[in-house]
Amino acid sequence: MPRLTDDDFYFWNEGKHYTSYERLGAHPDDSGTWFTVWAPNAHQVSVMGDFNDWDSAASKLERRKGGLWEGYVRGAAPEDRYKYRIQANYEELDRTDPYAFRMEAPAENTYEGLSSIITDLDDFTWSDDDWMEQREGPSGLNKPVSIYEVHLGSWRHKEQGESLSYREIAEPLADHVEECGFTHVEFLPLAEHPYYGSWGYQIVGYYAPTFRYGSPQDLMYLINYLHERGIGVIMDWVPGHFATDPQGLAFFDGSHLFEYEDPLMRSHPDWGTRVFDFGKAGVRNFLISNALFWLDRYHVDGLRVDAVASMLYRDYSREGEWSPNAYGGRENLEAIELLQDTNKRVYEQFPEALMLAEESTAWPGVSKPVDTGGLGFLYKWNMGWMHDTLDYVSNDPVHRQYHHGELTWTLSWAFSENYALPLSHDEVVHGKKSLWSKMPGDDWQKAANMRLLFTHMFGHPGKKLLFMGGEFGQYHEWDHDESLEWHVAEKDLHRGIQAWFSDLNHLYQNHQALWNDDNDGFEWISYDDRANSVVAYIRRYEGKELVFILNFTPVVRKNYRIGLPGGGVWTELLNSDASVYGGGNVGNQGTVHSEPVSAHGRTHSIELTLPPLAGLILERGDE
Incomplete structure (x- = not known):
C-alpha cells in the first residue's frame, strides 16, 4: 500500500x-x-x-x-x-x-x-524540556541577546590537530560561553558540505549534519547539553544557493530541477554555486520544510539566514547579465515570497524562534511583519554599523576627528529595523585581518582600542554578535584549518580583553536599559566633539539610566564636563581602563557628584577625568 x-x-x-x-x-x-x-x-x-x-x-x-x-x-x-x-x-x-x-x-x-x-532520528532522548518551555521569540524583543558565532571545526583542536566532535566540544564550549556571558551560540552551517573550505556555505545535504563531527544524535547531544546549561543555539541556514558537486542537487534528474533553468540566473557569480529556483513548488517545499526541520527535529532556537540580499535582487553581482522579473524589475519576487512564507510558517509553529537575516542593503521592512509588507524576520544584521564602526576604529586616533561621522551617523537608522550588531567571521578573513590587527598602535593601544570598541558595541542599540577569537583578541585572522590561538588568551592584555567583554556581557544582561532597543531607549548627550573624538549618550528604560562616555584618543582628558539627565551621585559602574583589564587605572575613584552647572543643554553636569582610549559607564546612585 x-x-x-x-x-x-x-x-x-x-x-x-x-x-x-x-x-x-x-x-x-x-x-x-x-x-x-x-x-x-x-x-x-x-x-x-x-x-x-x-x-x-x-x-x-x-x-x-x-x-x-x-x-x-x-x-x-x-x-x-x-x-x-x-x-x-x-x-x-x-x-x-x-x-x-x-x-x-x-x-x-x-x-x-x-x-x-538510512537514519532513525527518533533514536535520541531529549532532556531540555525546561529550556524549550521558557524560550521567547517576538515577545522577547526587549531581552538580552548576545551571540557567540562559532565555526565548530576550528574552535579548538585536539593535540593531534583534529577538530573536536559534537560531543567533545559540548562541555568546554558551554564553559567558555558561560564565562564570557553570551546567551546564544550561533554555528556556521553544519549541514553536509563536501568542501570544508566553504565553511559550510556550499551544501549538498540540507537535512544531514556534517559527518566531520559525528552522527545526528551527536549533534542532538550538543544542542541538548547547551540547552541544559541555559544557552540557546542558532544555526546558519543557506537557502539561496547550493554546491555544484555531482552527487548533490545540481542537474539532479537530468534537468535543472532545483536550480534555475535560465542560464543567466542559474549560477552565482560570487561563489560559483547554483541558485535555487524559488518559484518551483518542489523547491519551496524543500526549503521551507528544511527550515522547520532544524527547529523541529534538532530543537534549534533560531536560524540566521545567509546572504539574503543575493536572494532579493535578480541582478545581485551580475553586472548586466541577468533576467528581470515578470514586471521588468530587479526584485526577485519568488524569493521574497519564499522568505515571507518561511518566516510565517516558522512563527506559526515555533512562535519562540529567532529568525535573523544577513541582509546588506537598504531593503525596507526586513524585520517587519509579513502582513504589513515586511519579510517577517525578527532581527536584521546591521552591516552598516559593522563596516562604519570598524572603519572608524581602524584609523589612527590622530585622524579619527576627520572620520567622526562614521561613528555617530549609525544612529540615524538604528531604529529602522530590529537590529543585531555583528562583528562576524566575514570581517576577520580574506586579508581583512583580525580585530586585534585592525586596531592601530602598539599592543597596549590595540588592547585599549578593542575594549573601547566593545564598550560602544554594548552601548549602541541592537543585539550583539561576536565571532570566536574576538573575545580575547586573537592575533591572526581566522583560518578554518587552524584552531583558535588559545595561548594568546593567556597573555595579560588579552586576558584583560576577555575579562572586559565578559563584564560587559553580564552588565548587559542585568540592566534593562541596555535591552531597550526602541527609539526612546537611546539619547545623545554629546555627538559633535570631533576635535577630541569623544561621544556621550544615555541608555534608559522606565526611569533607569546608564551613561556612556567614550574617549577615542590616547589622551587623558581632565576636567571634561558632561551634561547629565539629573543631579545626584553617579557611580562609575565600569571603566575599560581599569588595571584588571590591562588599563592604566585612570578614572574617577568610583563616584562623582553632579553640579547644577548647565552643559549639553542640561541643568546638571559633572567634571570627569576621561581615561585614554577608554569607555566609562555611569549609573545614578544614592545621595
Whole structure:
C-alpha cells in the first residue's frame, strides 16, 4: 500500500508541503524502509545500497503524482548506505538523497561518490524540556541577546590537530560561553558540505549534519547539553544557493530541477554555486520544510539566514547579465515570497524562534511583519554599523576627528529595523585581518582600542554578535584549518580583553536599559566633539539610566564636563581602563557628584577625568 496520500500530492503541487521531510527521503520501520524522491524528469528511479548489494535493478521505485517516486524495500535498515539511480535523457545518474538525514564521509566511501545513510532520528532522548518551555521569540524583543558565532571545526583542536566532535566540544564550549556571558551560540552551517573550505556555505545535504563531527544524535547531544546549561543555539541556514558537486542537487534528474533553468540566473557569480529556483513548488517545499526541520527535529532556537540580499535582487553581482522579473524589475519576487512564507510558517509553529537575516542593503521592512509588507524576520544584521564602526576604529586616533561621522551617523537608522550588531567571521578573513590587527598602535593601544570598541558595541542599540577569537583578541585572522590561538588568551592584555567583554556581557544582561532597543531607549548627550573624538549618550528604560562616555584618543582628558539627565551621585559602574583589564587605572575613584552647572543643554553636569582610549559607564546612585 503506498505511503503517499492525496493530501501529500495536493500540498506538494501547491508548494505548501511544509513537513515534506516526514514523507520524502528514507523512513525505516521494523521490516524495511520507505524511499521517496522528487525526480519529475526521470524515466526510471531505483534505490541501491548495502541492502541489495548496490544492484540498481533490484529495487525500482514507482512513479507517483507530482514527479514523486516511491517504494518500500524490505531489509533496508538504519545505518545502511544508499543512493538513487536515475535514468533520464538516455543517461544514468547516481544521486544522493536530497532529504537524507545523514551522509557518509567521502574518504570512507567504497562506492563512487558520497552515499546517504538510512537514519532513525527518533533514536535520541531529549532532556531540555525546561529550556524549550521558557524560550521567547517576538515577545522577547526587549531581552538580552548576545551571540557567540562559532565555526565548530576550528574552535579548538585536539593535540593531534583534529577538530573536536559534537560531543567533545559540548562541555568546554558551554564553559567558555558561560564565562564570557553570551546567551546564544550561533554555528556556521553544519549541514553536509563536501568542501570544508566553504565553511559550510556550499551544501549538498540540507537535512544531514556534517559527518566531520559525528552522527545526528551527536549533534542532538550538543544542542541538548547547551540547552541544559541555559544557552540557546542558532544555526546558519543557506537557502539561496547550493554546491555544484555531482552527487548533490545540481542537474539532479537530468534537468535543472532545483536550480534555475535560465542560464543567466542559474549560477552565482560570487561563489560559483547554483541558485535555487524559488518559484518551483518542489523547491519551496524543500526549503521551507528544511527550515522547520532544524527547529523541529534538532530543537534549534533560531536560524540566521545567509546572504539574503543575493536572494532579493535578480541582478545581485551580475553586472548586466541577468533576467528581470515578470514586471521588468530587479526584485526577485519568488524569493521574497519564499522568505515571507518561511518566516510565517516558522512563527506559526515555533512562535519562540529567532529568525535573523544577513541582509546588506537598504531593503525596507526586513524585520517587519509579513502582513504589513515586511519579510517577517525578527532581527536584521546591521552591516552598516559593522563596516562604519570598524572603519572608524581602524584609523589612527590622530585622524579619527576627520572620520567622526562614521561613528555617530549609525544612529540615524538604528531604529529602522530590529537590529543585531555583528562583528562576524566575514570581517576577520580574506586579508581583512583580525580585530586585534585592525586596531592601530602598539599592543597596549590595540588592547585599549578593542575594549573601547566593545564598550560602544554594548552601548549602541541592537543585539550583539561576536565571532570566536574576538573575545580575547586573537592575533591572526581566522583560518578554518587552524584552531583558535588559545595561548594568546593567556597573555595579560588579552586576558584583560576577555575579562572586559565578559563584564560587559553580564552588565548587559542585568540592566534593562541596555535591552531597550526602541527609539526612546537611546539619547545623545554629546555627538559633535570631533576635535577630541569623544561621544556621550544615555541608555534608559522606565526611569533607569546608564551613561556612556567614550574617549577615542590616547589622551587623558581632565576636567571634561558632561551634561547629565539629573543631579545626584553617579557611580562609575565600569571603566575599560581599569588595571584588571590591562588599563592604566585612570578614572574617577568610583563616584562623582553632579553640579547644577548647565552643559549639553542640561541643568546638571559633572567634571570627569576621561581615561585614554577608554569607555566609562555611569549609573545614578544614592545621595
